[in-house]
Amino acid sequence: MRVAGRCWIAVSLLGVCAAIGSTHANGAEEGVVTYEQFGALGDGVADDLPAICAAHEHANARGLPVRSDPEATYHLGRRALTAVIATDTEWGTSRFIIDDSEPVEDHKRSLFEVRSLAKPVSLDLARLGRDQRRLEPWSAGACLVFVENAHERIYVRRGLNQNDGTAQKEVFVVQADGTIEGELDWDYEHLTEAVAYPIDAHVLRVSGGVFFNIANRMRQDVGYNYWARNIRVSRSNTELVGLTHQVTGETEFGHPYSGFLNVNRCANVTLRGCSIAGRKTYRTIGAAGKPVDMGSYGYAANLVVNLRMIGCRMDDIHDRSRWGVIGTNFMKGILVEDCVLSRMDVHMGASGDFVVRRSTLGHAGLNAIGRGRLSVEDSTLHGPSLITFRSDYGSTWTGDVVVRDSRWVVPERVGAVVLFRVDNDGTHDFGYPCAMPQTIRIEGLFIDDSSRSSDAPPPMFFGASLRAAAREGPFPYRVTERIVVSGLETASGRRPTLGGDPELADLIEIVWRAGETATIQSDGERLCRFGWTVGQCAKRYGRTIGLWATKLPPWIEKRPLSDNQTVGRLATKSPRTDCERHSRHRGPRSGHRRSQ
Template identity: 40%
Template sequence: MMKCILLFLMFLLLNCVLVTHAQEKNSLENSIVITSRAQKTQVYTNNNKLQVNISPKDVLKFKAAGSVSYSDFGAIGNGKTDDMDVIAATHAFANLHGLLVKADAGATYYIGGKERRAVIQTNTDFGTATFIIDDTDVKNRNAAIFTVSSGLKPIKLENISSIRRNQQKIDVPLPGPCLITVTNSNIKQYIRFGLNQNDGSSQTDIFIVDKNGKVDMNAPIIWDFDQITEITALPIDENLLKITGGRFTTIANKAESKSTYYSRGISIRRSHVLVEGMQHNIKNEGDHGAPYGGFINIGNCAYVTVKNTILTGHRTYSAIGAAGKPVTMGTYDLSVNRAVNISFVNCSQTNDINNNKYWGIMGSNFCKNLLYDNCTLSRFDAHQGVANATIRNSTLGHMGINAIGSGLLTIENSTVRGRSFVNLRRDYGSTWHGEVVIRNCVFVPAGGKSVSASLISGFYSGQHNFGYTCYMPERITIENLRIDDAIHPDNYQGPAIFSNFNPEMKDNTYQEKFRYVKTNEVILKNITTASKKVLRLSDNPFMFKDVKVKTN
């Protein structure tokens, strides 16, 4: 009798805990309700609300094992039956009990177009399983398939009315290390120029502090905020969450070719995450389609590493831009936004990094401390600013290195096959407020095509207000660079340090409405060319006449 009473009480306790936790997570996990009634373990929907019942016996079994698999909840894994509800339910239960999630070895999970996402808060091993993501009929293109999230809640900060560039501390007590995001919506920056012109983005910054508010100066505050309209602390999880393995295939959408971005991948919104051993392929791209915002999409977090991962570049499509003219649309397999200390290590792509039929694989905005190490990818790109970036032991394809930002940009032991070695993006003012170091590298201009080579390219008319003062790198140091310019035009005069940033600036009569702060000095050591022609300053020597070039 006593044994029966104890079992009944255990059942009630489990049922109560599971339902309560589900209520707290409803907004995050698409209204998943978990119960533990004395019935079989099953997953079903009721008015699009996901109902999950786990028998008390299975609860005890899963907790004792420390892990749970998709098949434990009824996943078929035959590549035809939509298993998304079961996948979401499995992760919801694992999150509740802190369990490892394992995909079933050799299974193929089909994921259709319904709106359902799986929230990952525990270690996940996708192993040798295959996931087919069918984007041909999607209910909500903005809904990620997997969202990696933290159980720690954001904290709205009060009584901070301003912060300053390079400020070392904010006066606020915190529960532990936090990622601080700050915005002043009254100031617009990154006011884009060109065919994709826009009115800019609200002034923003993101930085790490400890529990006492001390700023990590490896990723300092980069703007003065005279006003703050929003400031939030995102607590940083201290333990590393690991997501390993998995073979993912996206069946590409057939939507109209316009800027209606699809986000049907893995969204990482938690700090301290390792993604390792993953592969993403793309099938059935046709002559049109909407662009993608990144299969791996990292944002509002810190300390994320993507390692030993194979990705795929998306086909390039055109649309009518903001200026009313056709433009190619950016479309990405890697996307990083408002994030700090993000590393890509030993990553590559399935398609040719030199084939311009495919758009450059990575884009980023508002980031700090980005790293490529031992990567073979078609592009590194920082749109709306990166503070500090490092590319080493890597090969960059046809779109090369595109960057604007600040701090130190380091490229070493790498090969770049873009039209220039570093392109300072003209649509955001060709600005780099800091230094560039190029060391032990090879430059193959335009992948070996016949072009006039330049190391640093960009454009600045001085007539457009980008919302900030624009700078060229204060100092550029180039050591041990081999320029493979054997194929070049007949009138080739040799590679230039700088491209012609402003063909109209020929003498002192040209006036910039908005000042461009030019490079102070260039330091050169051991520069060799296949053409045997000497590295020269620029096709526009007047614009760069005050740059000091030192040869060691």
């Protein structure tokens, strides 16, 4: 019996060793899970999604990273399956085929979801207040908190896609000590739902992957029927890097997609170096019974705190047959940096800091509503306005707008040249008070209106649709208090007017602060008038600082430029006050601070 027992143990050990050896042979000796271990063929024909789901399930249970075969082409089939990603995943140059040209089992289901394995916790909260800073007592650790009051309706949309609004809701981060990040936007007298989603401490990274999507050909003449078949991110502290998405096979018929990269109910998500294709725009019958455009978003984000898009791209950003590439709702903290996109669109609100920096936006431009500080810095915009505040949601922005060192290229087909497009007649209840930005500051802006005829009206800060009477409607629209302008030039040489009712001139103060004292450093470090380097100035306008000084807008009083010294103090008369002379010196980067 003893010998037999030893033999059995030996045989068992040999079996274990054989299994380990087999695992080593397919790569797990490095602690990495592959799709091929679970039966994926990667030939571009066989349905590999079941094997991909199994591989991620195995990796998630053991905390192991996943790596695909860089030479493989994985077909993701048509079954209603979702691969849950909870560990680092490297797709590299692997290709993935998503074929929607034939019916699929569930077109609203995601193919991948980056998800935390931590379970959400229901909260018992009685009420919350706008701008509340803490939750006490709090012992759940760092969490993303979602709250909703289904008895209150907000974002009651107006226009061809009109609706009855959505439930009052938002997300915010609660740190371990109870401090709230992403201040509350609303007062909640009652809560119908409150859920805490634990935030994983480490950053999960998904990198690479080239996705080819053969578009759907669904026919539905009335209403929207959004497709998913995408990558959904619902885990906080996640970074997607270098993913590419391409679209082919679009026909006369089809329905929109809800965002190939779809970020939902999470915090601190970075999309870095991704390239998402624009999709064809289709038509349908909207809620008002009239034809409307039906567009897809390549990127979508909803109920997110701190979304960062760094170096993201799309194809031809001026192709009007392609819908804009990103749409967002219920956002807190957005950074778009070093990106080239056809549009940046906020539907149902952004709050906190919303920054577009060193980026180019194409034909659909920058569209937003919300509250906080909206900044456009060192960017080029090609939209129908410099910034459009969406009229279907009340053209509201409660807070300030800053435009600095930027350029707006006015499209040829646009009507009036309007910097800040707003439209609210004060007669519609959007579910919240509506307001124009309290203060608008322009600190360096070139308006390229060279496509306009010489007899066209001058640019306007606000369009002709803005009426002073909107302040006295049943749902008053509060107008901007102050516009402060410095370093603004137009290609036509025409000075922007206020626009709208003449009565608005008595309500909105415009302060023209022109030129500002500007020192040119001997090493060419900074051109302080706009905060640009001399090289940047030459790149943008093809002229040196000496020539630039002779090309100031005609409404600015010119001063001689002394060699290597200052541009001089330049001043204009304000439309409402006597000449306000203002001088600021911006020296080397280590020197003076920007005055406020």
